[in-house]
Each structure stands twice: as C-alpha cells, then as structure tokens.
Amino acid sequence: MMPETVLACDTTQGACSAALWHRGEVVAARLDEMQRGHAEALLPCLAEIKRGAPDIWARIDALAVTVGPGTFTGVRVGVSAMRGLSLAMGVPVAGFCTLQIMALGGVSPRRRLVAVDARRDTYYTQICTKEGTPCEAPTARSLADCLAIGADDGAQMAVIGTGATAICTPENTRFSVDAAPPWPQASVLATHAASLSMHELAALPATPLYLRPPDATLPDPQKSLTFADAQGRGAP
Amino acid sequence: MSAKSINVLGLETSCDETAAAIVRLTPDGGPSGLRGEILSNVVLSQIDLHAPYGGVVPELAARAHIDHLDRLVANALEEADCRLQDMDAIAATAGPGLIGGVLIGLTTGKALALASGTPFFAINHLEGHALTARLTHGVAFPYLLLLVSGGHCQLCRVDGVGDYTLLGTTRDDAVGEAFDKAAKLLGLGYPGGPEIEARAMHGDARRFVLPRPLIGHHDSGCDFSFSGLKTALRQRAVDLQPISAEDICDLAAGFQAAITDCLVDRCRRAMEKFADTTDAPAPASSKRLVVAGGVAANQHLKHALEDAAHRAGFTLSVPPPALCTDNGAMIAWAGAERYHAGCAGDADLDAPARARWPLSEKIF
Ligand SMILES: Nc1ncnc2c1ncn2[C@@H]1O[C@H](COP(=O)(O)OP(=O)(O)OP(=O)(O)O)[C@@H](O)[C@H]1O
Numbered sequence: 001m002m003p004e005t006v007l008a009c010d011t012t013q014g015a016c017s018a019a020l021w022h023r024g025e026v027v028a029a030r031l032d033e034m035q036r037g038h039a040e041a042l043l044p045c046l047a048e049i050k051r052g053a054p055d056i057w058a059r060i061d062a063l064a065v066t067v068g069p070g071t072f073t074g075v076r077v078g079v080s081a082m083r084g085l086s087l088a089m090g091v092p093v094a095g096f097c098t099l100q101i102m103a104l105g106g107v108s109p110r111r112r113l114v115a116v117d118a119r120r121d122t123y124y125t126q127i128c129t130k131e132g133t134p135c136e137a138p139t140a141r142s143l144a145d146c147l148a149i150g151a152d153d154g155a156q157m158a159v160i161g162t163g164a165t166a167i168c169t170p171e172n173t174r175f176s177v178d179a180a181p182p183w184p185q186a187s188v189l190a191t192h193a194a195s196l197s198m199h200e201l202a203a204l205p206a207t208p209l210y211l212r213p214p215d216a217t218l219p220d221p222q223k224s225l226t227f228a229d230a231q232g233r234g235a236p
Numbered sequence: 237m238s239a240k241s242i243n244v245l246g247l248e249t250s251c252d253e254t255a256a257a258i259v260r261l262t263p264d265g266g267p268s269g270l271r272g273e274i275l276s277n278v279v280l281s282q283i284d285l286h287a288p289y290g291g292v293v294p295e296l297a298a299r300a301h302i303d304h305l306d307r308l309v310a311n312a313l314e315e316a317d318c319r320l321q322d323m324d325a326i327a328a329t330a331g332p333g334l335i336g337g338v339l340i341g342l343t344t345g346k347a348l349a350l351a352s353g354t355p356f357f358a359i360n361h362l363e364g365h366a367l368t369a370r371l372t373h374g375v376a377f378p379y380l381l382l383l384v385s386g387g388h389c390q391l392c393r394v395d396g397v398g399d400y401t402l403l404g405t406t407r408d409d410a411v412g413e414a415f416d417k418a419a420k421l422l423g424l425g426y427p428g429g430p431e432i433e434a435r436a437m438h439g440d441a442r443r444f445v446l447p448r449p450l451i452g453h454h455d456s457g458c459d460f461s462f463s464g465l466k467t468a469l470r471q472r473a474v475d476l477q478p479i480s481a482e483d484i485c486d487l488a489a490g491f492q493a494a495i496t497d498c499l500v501d502r503c504r505r506a507m508e509k510f511a512d513t514t515d516a517p518a519p520a521s522s523k524r525l526v527v528a529g530g531v532a533a534n535q536h537l538k539h540a541l542e543d544a545a546h547r548a549g550f551t552l553s554v555p556p557p558a559l560c561t562d563n564g565a566m567i568a569w570a571g572a573e574r575y576h577a578g579c580a581g582d583a584d585l586d587a588p589a590r591a592r593w594p595l596s597e598k599i600f
Contacts, residue, residue, distance in 0.1 A: 039339050043346040043585035050350065072295065073336055076302050080340045083306040084347025088320050208302060214295035218288060219420075227423055228478040 001198045003062035007085070008190035009046065010183070011038035011078040012070025012098045013116065014162070017186035018045050021194045022056045029187040039077045046081070060091060062201055064193035066184050067095035069116065069124040069138060069211040079206050086206075094193055095206035099138050099161075101184040103128035104192055108158035108178045115146055115163025116182075123163045124211050125149075140211045147172055239263050242324045242575055243275070245312065245348070246568025249301040249341030250333025250361050251386065252282040252292045256305070256312040257564030258323070259371065261572035267522075270576070272371035275316035277558070277565045278308045283427065290420045298336030305344055312564065320352045325581065327571025330358035331590030333387070338589040346585045357571040357579075358587035362595040364566035365528040366394055371569040372555040375524055380510045380550070382503055382541070385529030385561075386412035386427070391458045391506045392595060393513070394526075397577045400596040403506050404458025411495060412531050414462040418469055418491050422484050432488045433534050439482075439489030444472050446494040451501045458506045465494055496540045503541060507548040525550045533557040 009018040016038045017031035028049045032041060050057045065082040068075035079095070086093035099114040106112045109130055116124040121142050127135045127149060146167050150157060158178035159167050168175045193201060241262040248255040257277040264271045282300050286292045313320065328345030331338050342358065349356035365383050369375040377399075381392045389406040409417070412429060419428025424435065446468050449461040469491050476483050503525060511523065525545045531537065532554050545552040559565060575581070 039343060040586050040588050043343070043350060046347075047350055047585055072298070073339060076298060076336070076340055077343050080302055080305065080343040081347045083302075084309075084344040085351050087306050087309060088348045088351030208299070210299075214293065214299060216289060216293040216296055219290045224423060225421065225473055226478045228480040228483075 003194055003198060003201065005056060005059045006062045006064055006190045006194045007049070007060050008064040008186045008193060009042065009078055009082060010066040010098070010101070010186050010189060011042055011074045012066045012068050013074065013183040015181070015183040016041045016045060017184070018042070018049055019186035019190040020049050020053060020056060021190035022059070026187045026190060027056060028053055031185060038074050042077055042081055060089060062091060062193060062198065063093040064189050065093060065095055065206050066098040066101055066189060067206060068098050068209040069118070070098050072210060075208045075210070079208055083206055092198070092202050093206045094201040094204040096189060096193070096204065097126070097134070097138055097209060098184050099124060099126035100128070100132070100134050101189045101192065102160050102180065103132040103134065105180040105185050105188045106132055106158060106160050106178045107180055108176070110156050110158040110176070112160055112178065113146070113149060113157045113175070114160045115167055117162040117166065118212065122212065125163070138209065138211060143167070150174065242572050243318065243322055244325045244327055244568040244572040244575065245309070245320070245323050246359070246564040246566070246571055247305065247309065247328040247341040247345045248361070248364070248562055248564045248567045249305060249337045250329045250331065251337065251562055252286055252297050253279050253562040254282070254301045254304050254308055255279040255562060255564035256308045257568050258312055258316040258318055259565050259568040259572055261569070261576055263576070266374045267376040268370050268374045270370065271374065272569060274371070274565050275318065276312045277563055278312045278315065279563050280304050280308060287426045290426050291416065292334070294334045294336055297334055298340065301337045301340045305340060309344070309348070320348060320354070323352070323354050325355045325357055325571050325575045327357040327359045327567050329361045329364065329567050330587050331361065331593040333361055333591070335589050335591045342587070342589050350585060355575065355581040355583070356585060357574050357581045359567050359570045360593050360595060361567070362388065362593070364570045366392065366400060366595065367397070367570050367573055368528050368555045368559050368566045369526040369553045370573070371565065372559060373553045375526060375553055376522065378514060379524035379526050380506055382499065382525065382527045383529050384411045384499065384527065384531035386410060386416065388529065389460045390595070391502060393510060397573045398579070402594070402596045403509060404460065404502060406460040406462065408461055408463040409466065411460070411462060411499070412529065414466055414495065415531065417466055418488070421470055421473060422479070422487060424484070429531055429534060432492055433536065435485045435488035436492040436536065439485030439487070441489035441493040443486040444490035446472070446490050448494050448497050448501070451498060458502045458509070460498060460502060462495070462498070465491070492534070492536055496537050499537060500540050500544045504544055504548065507545070507550055523550045525552050527552065527554045528560055530561040532560040
C-alpha cells in the first residue's frame with residue numbers, strides 16, 4: 001500500500017523546511033534559510049500548513065523526517081517534532097538520511113558527492129549516483145579524504161552542500177559545485193517518501209544519525225586524592 | 237474559571253531525567269481551592285549513563301532524552317488510562333536547564349498540542365518545583381519557598397501563580413551542586429547528595445568544623461554561598477591523605493552540618509521577613525515554609541528545618557522525594573494551575589527554550 005498524504009520536514013542544516021504531499025503532488029511547501037532558531041520556527045511553520053489545508057492535514061497517513069547528519073540540535077528538533085506528531089496522529093514516521101535527500105535535490109548530470117562542512121576538518125559525506133542514489137553509507141571524512149574520492153578513475157563529481165566551498169577550488173578540477181541548495185528540501189523528502197510503500201516506510205526508524213561521538217571526557221584519575229582503602233572507599 | 241476537572245500532560249527533559257506525567261486538577265473547597273491528583277508519573281533516570289563522568293554530560297543527556305521521550309509519553313497515557321484527546325492542556329519545561337534536552341521536551345509537547353488541537357503551556361521548571369506543594373499538600377498562597385536542587389538554591393515568596401518574589405539566591409554554587417562536588421572530591425558516586433547523607437550518618441560532625449559562609453553577615457540578606465565551604469573541605473581532605481573510610485564519614489558529616497546550618501539560618505531570616513511583609517497577619521497555623529528540589533530529600537536537613545519552622549510559628553511542607561527531584565507531574569501541575577488561572581498558553585507554538593530563566597527579579 002502506498003501513502004496518500006505525507007507530511008515532511010527538515011531542520012538538520014541551514015534551513016527549516018516543511019512540505020505536504022497529497023495524491024501525486026506537493027500541495028504546500030515552506031523553506032526558510034536559517035543558521036539557528038529552527039526550534040522556534042518549525043512548529044509555527046507546521047501550524048501554518050495545517051491552517052492552510054486542514055482537510056488534507058486530516059488525511060496525513062505517513063510522516064517523514066531527515067535524521068542527520070547535521071547539527072546535533074537541528075537533528076533533534078525535527079525528529080522530536082515528527083515523533084510527537086506520529087504519537088498524536090497514530091501514523092508512522094520514517095527517518096531519512098539528510099545527505100541522501102540533499103543528493104536527490106541535485107541537478108547536475110554528474111555523479112554526486114554530498115559534503116557538509118562539520119568543522120574541525122570533518123565533512124559528513126556520501127557518494128551517490130547521478131540520479132542521487134547512495135553508493136555508500138554516510139561517512140565522516142577529512143578534506144584530504146574527500147579530495148581522494150574517485151582519484152583512481154579520474155571521476156568528475158558534482159558537490160552538494162557547504163563542503164563544496166573547500167572542495168571545489170580551481171586546483172581540484174574534478175569537482176564542481178552542483179546548483180542544488182546546500183541543505184535538504186522538505187518537498188524533495190516528501191516526494192521521495194511518497195514513492196515508497198507503507199511497508200518500506202515502516203522499516204525506516206526516525207532515529208538520529210550523528211556520525212560524531214558526543215563530547216564527553218571521563219574524570220582524570222590523576223587528579224583524585226589518595227585513599228587508604230581504595231576498595232571500601234568510605235564504606236560505613 | 238470552570239468548576240470542572242482539568243487533565244494536563246506534562247513533559248520534563250531539562251536535566252538528566254526524561255519524564256512524562258498526567259495530573260488532574262479539580263476545584264474544591266479546601267484551603268488552596270484545588271485538589272490535585274497524579275494519574276501517572278513516568279520517570280526514566282539517566283543516572284547510570286552519567287555516573288562514570290561524575291556529573292551530567294549535556295550531549296549524552298540530549299541523546300538519551302530523544303531516544304525515550306515519545307515512548308514514555310505513550311506509557312504515561314496508558315497508565316492514566318487516558319487518550320491525548322482527553323487532555324485539556326499540554327505542558328513542557330521550556331527552561332531553565334540544559335538547552336539540548338529542553339528543546340526535545342518542548343518540541344515534542346508543541347507537536348502533540350498541534351496534532352491534537354490542545355492548548356500548549358511552556359513552563360518554567362522552577363515554577364514546577366515552586367507549585368508542587370499545592371499538588372501534594374493543597375498549600376494555600378502565600379507561602380515561603382526554599383528551592384534546593386542540583387541547579388538552584390533560592391528563597392522565594394510565593395503569592396500566586398506567576399507571582400514569585402525572590403528573597404535570596406546563591407552567589408556561587410547551587411546546594412545540590414555543592415553536595416555533588418563534595419562527593420566527587422571524596423571519591424563517592426554520583427549524584428553526591430545521597431552518598432554524603434549516607435556517609436554522614438556514620439560520621440562525627442564535630443571532628444571537622446567547616447565554615448558557614450554568610451552567616452552573621454547582616455548585609456547578605458537571604459543569600460547563600462557554598463564555594464568557600466567546598467574549598468575548606470578540599471583543604472581538610474588534602475591534609476588527611478591517605479583518607480580512611482572513617483575520615484570520609486566525618487568529613488561528610490561536617491560538610492552536611494555546615495550546609496544545614498547555612499540553609500536554616502537563611503530560612504530563619506526569610507521567615508521573619510515573610511511575617512513582616514504579610515499584610516493581614518495570617519493565623520500562626522497557616523504560615524508555611526515549603527521545601528522543594530532534590531536536596532529536600534535530605535533527612536538531616538528536613539529535621540533541622542522542621543525545628544526552625546516550628547520555633548518561628550511556621551508549618552513545614554516537603555513533597556515526597558519522588559516529587560522533589562525532576563518529574564513530569566510538577567510540570568503538568570504548573571500547566572494545570574496556569575490553565576485554571578486563565579493564563580493564555582503559547583498559541584503560536586513559538587516559545588523559545590531558555591537556558592536561564594529566573595522565576596522573578598531580585599528585590600533586595
Ligand atoms: N539526600 C540528599 N541529600 C542532599 N542532596 C541530595 C539528596 N538527594 C538528592 N540530592 C541532590 O539533589 C540534586 C538533584 O535534584 P534535582 O533533580 O531537583 O536537581 P536538578 O534537576 O539537577 O536541578 P534543577 O531542578 O535546579 O534543574 C543533586 O544535586 C543531588 O545530589
């Protein structure tokens with residue numbers, strides 16, 4: 001069975017977007033560029049879609065959300081909103097890799113490299129076909145590793161995402177900037193999700209994909225005081 | 237204002253507990269005019285996750301909140317035998333706290349409200365603590381509140397919903413934080429409060445007499461300070477190395493005694509102030525000191541405060557420990573009180589998450 005009405009959103013990168021797909025077309029879509037403030041923007045944006053098309057909203061039978069990689073906070077804003085809607089509406093929510101949805105938005109006829117600049121010489125990347133189908137799992141790479149992609153067969157690649165600035169320099173002639181926006185578009189996500197069966201959607205959990213471990217440091221045992229009895233430390 | 241019951245779902249994700257609860261508020265003829273009932277109260281503690289780090293790691297906390305919150309909300313509804321449609325309002329903590337975690341509860345709450353067409357309330361976590369005694373004990377306004385938690389140490393006068401006057405606050409560490417740091421120093425587990433209390437029970441508080449910061453400083457109002465106490469504890473511990481099990485118990489007892497003295501001294505001042513500033517002198521029996529926050533679980537402190545309150549002609553009310561530490565019921569209750577008082581919720585669903593959000597401005 002295919003979904004009839006899909007609500008999708010993305011807040012994982014430099015935009016906040018939402019789209020409603022119904023019987024073959026996107027009937028409402030919003031996209032606002034922003035580096036911060038996704039959390040305040042998303043629910044009003046969804047509320048506006050609901051107000052604009054209450055009858056279609058009432059028929060939503062599937063939800064779709066990008067799960068990252070992206071900013072940790074942005075990823076969780078989208079996922080928690082859609083998981084909340086899922087619980088309240090009693091319809092499933094499917095999670096999609098942010099990079100894949102960006103690749104699907106590409107316009108160049110070349111193979112695609114999605115590369116998001118995650119700072120500290122880390123790029124969230126995924127190599128995709130010229131149709132935007134992923135050829136690998138999402139991967140964190142350094143700039144040098146990005147530039148080595150396709151070096152053996154001299155592949156020409158279209159780069160999508162904020163990483164394009166660093167990768168597509170005049171010296172790196174194999175790489176060119178794709179004209180796609182450097183963030184996912186909820187309208188692309190909604191259309192893609194609507195092409196899958198309810199069964200396929202159910203197999204895509206809306207669980208965050210971080211690609212980077214949390215910042216957490218264990219205490220330094222050297223800094224601890226010395227105790228007479230390390231085992232029974234202070235046991236009464 | 238209606239005479240019918242109000243059901244509210246509350247979400248809490250501001251620190252290291254993921255929590256969802258449903259409470260019912262029913263107007264009645266009691267002292268507070270309301271009766272509170274907890275229909276469900278689901279709390280998932282992350283203590284084991286953070287214990288190896290000796291404190292809460294914000295990014296780990298946020299990752300855990302999002303993994304579990306929707307399931308906990310479903311559990312809370314199920315336990316209460318309610319559907320989302322039965323809720324009159326949805327409330328979620330919007331701060332103060334760890335912003336990454338706050339955003340998860342806040343966003344989830346707004347989404348539930350949008351989908352079900354239910355009013356949404358963005359709640360100040362401290363207001364949740366401040367009003368809990370009305371849920372558990374039906375305490376009437378006005379009352380004096382001592383809020384002692386992992387992130388706060390404040391004395392407030394509570395005159396009504398949204399009507400809080402700060403009488404004093406900490407100048408450095410929160411009191412729960414002081415307990416946690418002391419426990420870490422002494423090689424004890426996290427959270428430190430219960431560990432210190434357990435060791436102190438077997439210790440001699442007279443062996444190490446630690447400083448009582450601000451006591452006797454007349455210009456200090458009802459403020460608190462704990463960093464000097466922490467430094468003094470460290471100095472004693474360093475000098476004792478290697479530290480024996482008995483030393484630890486004695487240090488814990490000395491530390492707990494000093495903190496208790498500080499809190500009791502400040503409460504005494506605040507009770508005087510409260511009595512002076514309450515226009516129509518209330519009958520002695522109705523003057524209340526309410527304690528809230530995780531540190532209120534400390535029995536040594538509770539007994540000392542009971543004694544001080546009694547001497548000042550106050551009655552002490554302390555909610556049960558499970559409602560003193562972070563929970564969803566207190567957030568749901570604050571939402572219910574706001575709804576009942578006719579406050580407008582966040583109709584635009586654009587309330588921001590706030591890392592800092594004072595309950596009131598300092599007045600003296
Ligand atoms: N028996 C006890 N004695 C002293 N302190 C205690 C006891 N039990 C718990 N605590 C302290 O209570 C704190 C946790 O309380 P709570 O959950 O209310 O705080 P929080 O969520 O960290 O902070 P806040 O509510 O201000 O955001 C910890 O610092 C803990 O050490």
